[in-house]
Amino acid sequence: MNLVGKCPPSPAELDAAADRGFDSVELHLRPPDLDDVAATAARVEQSPVSAASVHTLHARPDDPEPFHQSDALAERLDAYLVVHSQYAQHTHTALLDSYDFAAPCGYENNPGASQFSLANLVLDRGHDLVLDTAHLFMSEPAYLDSLTTLLRDYGDQIRAVHFTDGTVLADGLAFGDGDIPLERTADVLDTRFDGAVVLEVMPDDQADARRRVLEWLD
Numbered sequence: 001m002n003l004v005g006k007c008p009p010s011p012a013e014l015d016a017a018a019d020r021g022f023d024s025v026e027l028h029l030r031p032p033d034l035d036d037v038a039a040t041a042a043r044v045e046q047s048p049v050s051a052a053s054v055h056t057l058h059a060r061p062d063d064p065e066p067f068h069q070s071d072a073l074a075e076r077l078d079a080y081l082v083v084h085s086q087y088a089q090h091t092h093t094a095l096l097d098s099y100d101f102a103a104p105c106g107y108e109n110n111p112g113a114s115q116f117s118l119a120n121l122v123l124d125r126g127h128d129l130v131l132d133t134a135h136l137f138m139s140e141p142a143y144l145d146s147l148t149t150l151l152r153d154y155g156d157q158i159r160a161v162h163f164t165d166g167t168v169l170a171d172g173l174a175f176g177d178g179d180i181p182l183e184r185t186a187d188v189l190d191t192r193f194d195g196a197v198v199l200e201v202m203p204d205d206q207a208d209a210r211r212r213v214l215e216w217l218d
Contacts (some may be wrong), residue, residue: 001196009043010043019179020206022049043091081105083105089110090117106158123150131160131161131162134200144185147188157195182216
């Protein structure tokens with residue numbers, strides 16, 4: 001697997017990601033980052049890291065412009081588009097898909113979305129899934145079984161994974177601050193997945209997360 005950092009597309013944040021040992025990152029967008037897509041793309045292109053993926057803004061699903069702008073940035077950077085918003089449910093997938101994204105893209109699983117729901121609303125409709133491990137942990141009591149099954153049965157539709165710690169009530173925690181069986185998760189990913197694994201913890205915690213994963217897989 002390819003371990004990827006996550007940060008906003010500012011020069012200082014991109015430089016810091018490289019200092020943490022990452023060659024590539026997922027871009028965490030803020031509204032001003034899309035005021036001038038060309039300028040934002042240039043900042044990334046001039047930085048020491050590449051963009052593996054671009055996360056859409058957390059926009060309302062019936063407001064197409066932020067999704068179009070996020071897509072334009074991903075296409076320009078030859079990056080994967082993570083389609084996800086706190087305001088969108090998987091029942092909005094058909095609406096979002098109507099925006100006809102130009103970049104290759106996948107829909108991130110929401111907290112509370114079961115394996116059954118993801119199969120019916122995303123995967124069996126032919127869409128890619130961006131598999132967030134903490135969101136799956138919040139949704140499935142048999143978390144490791146569900147993770148293994150999704151990667152086994154739909155591996156060709158999962159091209160990016162978000163890896164973080166969490167509890168049944170919270171996600172995005174630093175490694176060791178939650179209840180997810182992290183080492184066993186890393187082993188499942190190492191065995192069944194060879195794509196981008198975004199260490200989706202706060203920037204200051206990403207170097208430690210990267211170190212831990214590399215030690216577990218050594």
